[in-house]
Every structure is written in structure tokens, then in C-alpha cells.
Amino acid sequence: MSDFSPLISDLIQEFSKLPGIGRKSASRLAFHILDAPLEEVTRLAEAILKAKKGIRLCRECCNFTEDELCSICANPRRDRSVICVVETPRDLSAMERIHEYKGLYHVLHGVISPMQDRGPENLKLRELLNRLQVHEEVQELIIATNPTVEGEATALYLARLLKPSGIRCTRIAHGLPMGSDIEYADEATLARALSGRQEL
Amino acid sequence: MSDFSPLISDLIQEFSKLPGIGRKSASRLAFHILDAPLEEVTRLAEAILKAKKGIRLCRECCNFTEDELCSICANPRRDRSVICVVETPRDLSAMERIHEYKGLYHVLHGVISPMQDRGPENLKLRELLNRLQVHEEVQELIIATNPTVEGEATALYLARLLKPSGIRCTRIAHGLPMGSDIEYADEATLARALSGRQEL
Numbered sequence A, B: 001m002s003d004f005s006p007l008i009s010d011l012i013q014e015f016s017k018l019p020g021i022g023r024k025s026a027s028r029l030a031f032h033i034l035d036a037p038l039e040e041v042t043r044l045a046e047a048i049l050k051a052k053k054g055i056r057l058c059r060e061c062c063n064f065t066e067d068e069l070c071s072i073c074a075n076p077r078r079d080r081s082v083i084c085v086v087e088t089p090r091d092l093s094a095m096e097r098i099h100e101y102k103g104l105y106h107v108l109h110g111v112i113s114p115m116q117d118r119g120p121e122n123l124k125l126r127e128l129l130n131r132l133q134v135h136e137e138v139q140e141l142i143i144a145t146n147p148t149v150e151g152e153a154t155a156l157y158l159a160r161l162l163k164p165s166g167i168r169c170t171r172i173a174h175g176l177p178m179g180s181d182i183e184y185a186d187e188a189t190l191a192r193a194l195s196g197r198q199e200l
Helices: A006-015 A023-035 A037-056 A087-095 A125-133 A149-165 A185-194 B004-015 B023-033 B036-055 B089-097 B124-135 B151-167 B187-195
Strands: A079-088 A102-106 A138-144 A168-170 B080-088 B105-107 B138-145 B168-171
Touching: A006 A023, A006 B036, A006 B151, A023 B036, A023 B089, A037 B004, A037 B023, A037 B036, A079 A087, A079 A125, A102 A125, A125 A149, A138 A149, A138 B089, A149 A168, B004 B023, B080 B089, B080 B124, B089 B105, B105 B124, B124 B151, B138 B151, B151 B168
Parallel strands: A079 A102, A079 A138, A138 A168, B080 B105, B080 B138, B138 B168
Antiparallel strands: none
16 A cells, blocks of 8 residues: 555555454545545544543443433432443443343443453453442342353352342343344354243 | 434434445444444544545546645656546546556546536536646546446547547457456447457
8 A cells, every 4th residue: 555645545554453443444434534524523532532541431331421420320310229230331321221220230341261361350340349339239140241261251250249239130031132043143152042941 | 213312323324324334333333332442443533634634636537645746646657648537536547447548538537427416517617628628748547537428428429429529449358357258248338348359
């Protein structure tokens, strides 16, 4: 790409550091920037910096927020006796989209992953334990980490950690996704679906 | 997505205006921005603004450049008797990647497209005509617009426009792409491959 001028190369370079953006997409984005109106480009650059500088973690649940408390923790109508533990703020927003869950959340900001050199100390676990000590009304912790090796390990670690506290720890169900086909389901999912069967 | 705070929603909104970035990718990019180190994010925002503000069109060929002339027009070793006409700076860089062409370029910045309300006056045609008048050494114009309806129409328009000048106008070959399969080629491509056959 030696025929690009340095400013364009730099821009392509920066775009290609983003997740899911390869070299080709990065150059498409860069050329879009050069073609787009200056106001639109300025709005994008400002939105990036403003979000980065204006967003912090909620004092209670570690979700992203602009204020000290996120809108969920600040909402008096949420059920304060249940906390749903998720890996990331994106998982939180996926849970919110089902419009069924009325409790609070706790965002771990990661999972235990020895491969990536991430132990329990890298997660927002201390914040969770402090929270449980302060708010004695919490009765159930729904562990909604991903159904991956790391997510499962984190769920087990958390359940064991909280055993002495006597708080009920539950795990979201694993099984066949709606609309899927038993014929094409993988063995692990099918095994979980069978062992997790429920009375009709 | 009402559970996102305004700064995050704004950022997702801006990202989703980029080409090839849907709502889901935009939110993934936004959350990446929030997780990434501040320096990295600042570098991205600055690269966007710097490229947008620092890049202009080459005085000669209308390619993107930081200086008055682009590196190709400024290169004394390029053959000034041939000009390859392309639609976009990205097409120019694709041509450069083959490392075979040693002439100059002219970037039209678009094609004639009545559907998109783009006529010849929206292209960098006047710049091309001026250039041909000033530089009498130009002997051949290779028209390398895309093999689409609009690209073909633009090529024909250009050839007709330049007929009185006596400059030779050529069109890049259409035919089967290397490594492809005749069995799966579309009719239009195969017809072009046949009519464009050459002596072995």
C-alpha cells in the first residue's frame, strides 16, 4: 500500500485495529472518511472522544454509565433482591432486550481465562462481594456468563466463592436454542438439554 | 437500545453511518472504544480528523494527496504519454498493486449514473480535458472504469468526448477472471471473453 499518502495509511492502520475490521474494510472506511462531508466526520471523531471520556463504570454494578449510578441501578422500580451477573455491558443489554428481567445486574468485565492470563483478580469480583455485604436484601445471584469453557469456569468459581454467604446462586439454562433443529445440534448442547429437562 | 446511555447511543449511531457497518457491528465497535486504552482511542479520532483535513485532490490527476501533486504525478520516472482513467482513488491503488503500469492516472471520482442523479458535470472531466490541452505529450487514454452499466456508459461517453482530440482511447479488457471456471461464468462475461479473443 505504498501508494497511499502517510495520512491515509495512518488512518487505515488505526481502523484496522478495531475488532472485525480487516485491511480491506479499513481502507474502505478510510476512503469513506475522505469522501464524506467534514461535519459528518467531525461528528464521528467527537462521538468517539466524548464517549471514551464521558463514560465510566457504575459505582454499584460496573455497567457503563455517564453518571455515578447507571440507569438500572438508579431505577427505584427494579427488584433489588436479585442480581444477574454478566461478563460484559453488551451481555447486559442483550438481557435487557428480552424485557422480562426486573432485577439488578453486575458486570464482571471479563471471565477467568488462564490462557489469556486473566484470573479472578482481573474481574469486578471485589465490587460484587462488597455490594453483597452492604445490600443484605440480595437473595439470589443469577450467573449469566457465556456457556463457554471460561464462562462455565467463572460461574463455578463464583458459586463456590459465595457458598459461605448463603445467597442462592443459579445459572441460566443451557439447551437447544429456539427454532433450532435437534438433528443439527452439537452433542454438548443436546446433553445439556437432556439433563436440564423440566416437568411439562 | 434504550438502556444505553446517550453518549454510547450517539457513538453507535455515528459508527452505523459508515459503509458496511450495521447496527450490531456499530455497537461492537462502540464497546471496543469504551474498553480500549485512551491513547489508542485518541489516536483513532485524531487520524480521522487529520486525514480528513490534510488530504486534498492532486492538482493534476485528482487523486488524494497531502501535497499539491500526488506522489505519482510528482514522480519524474512515470510515463507521461499514457493516462489511465479510474473511478476512485481505490481503483487507482488496485492498479498500482499490479506493479506493471508506469503511466499516469486520472481519477473521475464517480461515474455517470442517471439513477443516482449523477451526470458528466459531477465527474472530474473538465480537469481531464484541461490536462489534455496543457500536456500535449499524452497519446493514449486507458479507460479503466468498472465493467458495470454505469462504468461502461462513462467509458463510451469519454471515448466520444475525446474523439475530436485524436487521442487514442482504449478500454481495459473484459473476460474471464484468472482461475475461474467457464462452466460457472455468466453469459455477459463469456460473450465478452469470446468477442475479445486474441491471437496466440
